[in-house]
Amino acid sequence: MADSVEETKRNLEEMVNVLKKYADNIEFVERVGLIVRVKKERLREVSRFVHDILDSYFRTMAAVDERPINNTFAAYYVFGKDEMGLNIIIETHTDPLDPEIPSISDLVPAADWYELEAWDLLGIKFTGRRLYRFILPDEWPEGLYPLRKDVDYNLRPVKPLARKASKQAPAGPRIPFGPYHPALHEPEYFELFVEGEKVVDVRYNGFHVHRGIEKLAESPRFTYQKVPFLAERICGICGFVHSVSYTMSVERAAKIDVPERAEYIRSIILEVERLHSHLLWIGVACHLLGYDAGFMHSWRIREKVMVLSELLTGSRKTYGINLVGGVRKDINKDKIQAIMNTLKYIKEEFSKLVEVIAHVPQIVKRATGTGILPRDDARKLSVVGPVARGSGLNRDVRKDYPYAAYPYVSFKVPVYSEGDNLARLFVRIDEVFESINILEQLLDKIPQGPIFAEKIEVPEGVIGIGNVEAPRGEAIHVTITGKGRPYRWRVRAPTYQNIPALKIMLKDAPLADAPLTIASIDPCFSCTDRLLVIDLKTGKAVKKTMEEIIKKKKVN
Amino acid sequence: MSLKKLLKPFKLLSIAKKAGVVTVLYPYQKPLITSEFRGKIVIDASKCMGCGACANVCPPNALSITETEESVILNYFVGRCIFCGMCADVCPVGAIRVSNEFELATTNIDNLNTVLVHKLKGCVDCGKPFITSRMLENVLKKVPFAEKYINECPDCRRKRFINIVSARKR
Numbered sequence: 016m017a018d019s020v021e022e023t024k025r026n027l028e029e030m031v032n033v034l035k036k037y038a039d040n041i042e043f044v045e046r047v048g049l050i051v052r053v054k055k056e057r058l059r060e061v062s063r064f065v066h067d068i069l070d071s072y073f074r075t076m077a078a079v080d081e082r083p084i085n086n087t088f089a090a091y092y093v094f095g096k097d098e099m100g101l102n103i104i105i106e107t108h109t110d111p112l113d114p115e116i117p118s119i120s121d122l123v124p125a126a127d128w129y130e131l132e133a134w135d136l137l138g139i140k141f142t143g144r145r146l147y148r149f150i151l152p153d154e155w156p157e158g159l160y161p162l163r164k165d166v167d168y169n170l171r172p173v174k175p176l177a178r179k180a181s182k183q184a185p186a187g188p189r190i191p192f193g194p195y196h197p198a199l200h201e202p203e204y205f206e207l208f209v210e211g212e213k214v215v216d217v218r219y220n221g222f223h224v225h226r227g228i229e230k231l232a233e234s235p236r237f238t239y240q241k242v243p244f245l246a247e248r249i250c251g252i253c254g255f256v257h258s259v260s261y262t263m264s265v266e267r268a269a270k271i272d273v274p275e276r277a278e279y280i281r282s283i284i285l286e287v288e289r290l291h292s293h294l295l296w297i298g299v300a301c302h303l304l305g306y307d308a309g310f311m312h313s314w315r316i317r318e319k320v321m322v323l324s325e326l327l328t329g330s331r332k333t334y335g336i337n338l339v340g341g342v343r344k345d346i347n348k349d350k351i352q353a354i355m356n357t358l359k360y361i362k363e364e365f366s367k368l369v370e371v372i373a374h375v376p377q378i379v380k381r382a383t384g385t386g387i388l389p390r391d392d393a394r395k396l397s398v399v400g401p402v403a404r405g406s407g408l409n410r411d412v413r414k415d416y417p418y419a420a421y422p423y424v425s426f427k428v429p430v431y432s433e434g435d436n437l438a439r440l441f442v443r444i445d446e447v448f449e450s451i452n453i454l455e456q457l458l459d460k461i462p463q464g465p466i467f468a469e470k471i472e473v474p475e476g477v478i479g480i481g482n483v484e485a486p487r488g489e490a491i492h493v494t495i496t497g498k499g500r501p502y503r504w505r506v507r508a509p510t511y512q513n514i515p516a517l518k519i520m521l522k523d524a525p526l527a528d529a530p531l532t533i534a535s536i537d538p539c540f541s542c543t544d545r546l547l548v549i550d551l552k553t554g555k556a557v558k559k560t561m562e563e564i565i566k567k568k569k570v571n
Numbered sequence: 572m573s574l575k576k577l578l579k580p581f582k583l584l585s586i587a588k589k590a591g592v593v594t595v596l597y598p599y600q601k602p603l604i605t606s607e608f609r610g611k612i613v614i615d616a617s618k619c620m621g622c623g624a625c626a627n628v629c630p631p632n633a634l635s636i637t638e639t640e641e642s643v644i645l646n647y648f649v650g651r652c653i654f655c656g657m658c659a660d661v662c663p664v665g666a667i668r669v670s671n672e673f674e675l676a677t678t679n680i681d682n683l684n685t686v687l688v689h690k691l692k693g694c695v696d697c698g699k700p701f702i703t704s705r706m707l708e709n710v711l712k713k714v715p716f717a718e719k720y721i722n723e724c725p726d727c728r729r730k731r732f733i734n735i736v737s738a739r740k741r
Contacts, residue, residue, distance in 0.1 A: 236632065240628070241628075241630040244630040244631075244653060244655055245630065308583055308587075309583075312583070312586065312587070312590070315590060315593050318593070322603065322605060325604070325605045325607060325608055326605045326606075326607050327607070328607070329607045329608060329609040329656070330608070330609055330654065333653070335609075335653065335654070335655035335656070343660070364586075364590075367582070367586055368583075368586065370579065370582065371579060371580055371582050371583050371586070374576060374579035374580055375580045376580075
């Protein structure tokens with residue numbers, strides 16, 4: 016053990032020595048990482064060095080309007096060196112009047128979306144690449160950048176067209192219906208270009224439900240302790256992940272010591288959430304492949320987890336028990352017993368169900384060899400979660416960047432090298448059993464003590480990074496603290512990192528496999544969606560739901 | 572061997588038979604909620620003193636405090652409530668209780684509002700209303716010394732203080 020610590024130290028020193036050549040200033044901040052401040056002209060060299068030679072993954076990028084502080088726009092590129100559990104944050108600043116930063120998306124393909132987002136929301140021009148509107152709606156005025164500090168959080172520049180009421184409205188309650196059907200899934204939109212049955216290209220058109228949560232958290236009506244409840248509402252499936260990520264980023268920035276018992280409770284709830292999410296996904300995958308019996312039984316098992324989370328937190332979803340500094344609800348002996356009973360039930364029932372699912376011919380045959388993501392592409396795009404682990408990358412935030420109570424338990428990280436849909440299915444199945452294993456250890460070891468930190472003081476202008484292994488990959492939040500509330504809060508959900516990989520998975524594959532492949536990254540927009548299929552031969556566009564495609568398996 | 576494999580999916584029949592019916596005929600049968608479930612909050616009007624601590628901490632602004640000339644109005648709008656129970660945690664007099672009521676749908680929006688009006692007591696000197704009588708009692712209970720100045724409004728207190736200081740100077 017001592018050797019590896021020494022070695023890490025030596026490696027770190029070596030790394031700093033090389034980085035000194037490029038950087039103006041290097042600083043090691045405890046609990047956050049290595050902050051490398053560079054001039055924007057040298058950004059590309061440093062990025063290439065960190066990404067290719069140091070072999071670190073691209074984790075996130077936070078662009079910030081720092082004009083009120085130091086009259087610049089800043090960008091924080093967060094790279095992660097998994098083996099050392101070290102964040103390398105490259106900080107660069109640019110001119111306030113004509114913000115320009117050289118693009119690194121050709122060197123680091125994963126940075127593509129981040130640059131487009133920064134251009135849309137902050138107006139930072141990335142030179143050497145094509146920039147286009149990505150997040151904001153089409154009718155949003157040009158030259159108005161909502162994340163800049165001089166734009167009000169409640170500004171509504173576009174006057175929506177008034178809906179015409181029918182002339183003779185009948186009396187009684189009125190229920191608005193549409194523009195989206197309430198029973199359908201979240202509005203995400205893929206354009207698949209096909210030649211006959213083969214998918215040739217994919218275009219993603221998303222962010223229909225971009226709610227400006229990051230801007231809202233900076234607004235005066237929010238405080239540090241209110242944001243966890245907002246963060247929980249980022250995702251309907253893995254809400255607790257985001258609330259823990261946020262609180263962790265603030266706690267790390269402010270160097271708040273969270274009591275150990277609170278860390279254990281957080282980990283327990285996070286694992287319970289993973290159980291319910293994976294069971295949900297396995298059910299949905301069965302449903303997509305036409306095996307509804309498997310879907311029903313997977314959700315029958317999941318229901319027990321939902322009732323358990325209600326018993327532990329007070330709510331089936333959006334638990335609302337997390338705050339900066341600790342948790343609000345303790346667990347007692349009865350609850351521990353209840354978890355044990357539920358775990359026993361899940362273990363028994365799920366292993367029976369898995370045995371069946373793994374032998375259903377339509378599932379095994381449809382999932383084998385479809386939606387292949389090769390290891391090299393996965394590495395280049397820095398994908399996260401089961402998608403990475405299904406393509407042979409051994410990445411798991413719980414192991415690589417330990418947080419909460421995960422350093423105290425031992426568990427395996429399932430890795431499959433095939434990279435197809437079946438591999439991703441097996442990763443998730445294995446993870447369910449690992450989660451049960453982790454929960455048993457946590458319940459065994461949970462210490463006594465307080466569940467809330469004594470003193471909570473957050474200094475201004477420090478950076479903190481919170482990362483959590485969500486069921487669908489790594490969620491990472493970057494928070495720059497401000498007065499009473501975050502100055503900038505950058506959220507990156509796992510799906511953000513994984514969607515670009517779909518282009519590779521879907522290319523040259525039969526159209527009938529597309530819905531399963533899209534669902535196989537477990538996208539945060541629940542599961543399946545509406546697609547637009549364009550036949551390149553006839554140029555006709557056909558709108559279809561995924562289920563229709565699966566049932567017909569043929570596009571006319 | 573291969574036959575055995577082929578027959579594996581049929582095991583589901585025995586699993587299904589053993590599991591039986593797991594759904595509940597809600598609303599004819601009782602809903603499956605646990606003892607910890609957090610639902611709508613109930614404000615005890617006989618305890619609330621209109622301090623506004625709950626409105627201050629409420630993440631979605633479901634609780635709001637409006638101050639008019641003569642009264643303080645606490646409004647609870649269930650439509651915005653996220654049922655986190657932070658208000659019950661911070662209430663200094665324990666007037667807020669989290670119930671397990673969740674069947675809140677209604678056709679009349681007024682049913683979603685709970686309004687609590689606190690009349691303000693006037694200042695002994697200038698007569699301007701400034702404090703709820705329950706808040707006054709509560710302050711006296713905690714700080715008995717406050718008896719000497721609690722009946723005056725902050726403005727009159729300030730004036731009196733300035734007068735005393737300037738009198739001393741002379």
